[in-house]
Amino acid sequence: MKQWFIFLAMAGFVLACGNSGSEGQLAASAGGPGMADKPDGQKLYKQYCVTCHGLYGDMGGGGAFNLQESQLSLEERIMVITKGRNAMTPFETLLKKKEIKAVAEYIVTFREE
Numbered sequence: 635m636k637q638w639f640i641f642l643a644m645a646g647f648v649l650a651c652g653n654s655g656s657e658g659q660l661a662a663s664a665g666g667p668g669m670a671d672k673p674d675g676q677k678l679y680k681q682y683c684v685t686c687h688g689l690y691g692d693m694g695g696g697g698a699f700n701l702q703e704s705q706l707s708l709e710e711r712i713m714v715i716t717k718g719r720n721a722m723t724p725f726e727t728l729l730k731k732k733e734i735k736a737v738a739e740y741i742v743t744f745r746e747e
């Protein structure tokens with residue numbers, strides 16, 4: 635009986651983890667202890683994106699898009715960041731997939747503030 639319960643608890647844990655990539659959990663990406671395996675979107679943004687988009691996404695350096703006004707979905711942002719668009723550099727070779735996702739999640743917060 636007890637073993638069965640442990641199995642269920644573990645299955646639940648695995649499911650919860652598998653889900654952590656979904657868009658619905660953006661709020662959880664704010665950081666905090668226990669999130670060490672998740673790339674820091676804000677840090678990556680400051681490192682790779684401020685030069686064109688500015689600290690708050692609205693600098694527009696070199697014709698860069700104002701990220702505060704972006705209507706793109708998370709998937710579309712990931713696409714633009716990965717493949718680039720016009721004057722925007724593709725980050726495919728510079729960042730890992732999960733880093734691109736983290737930075738895309740971070741820039742969504744510009745619109746909400």
Ligand code: HEC
Nearest residue numbers: 682683686697698699704705706711714719720721722737
């Ligand atoms: C070399 C300057 C440059 C850098 C560095 C840069 N961008 Fe851009 N970005 C642009 C330009 C220019 C555009 C507008 C592209 C166009 O006109 O189609 C753009 C557009 C975008 C868009 C599309 C917005 C929309 O609504 O259409 C997103 C999202 C974006 N950038 C995110 C990022 C992120 C995240 C980073 C850092 C990983 C980054 N950019 C780094 C120049 C840059």
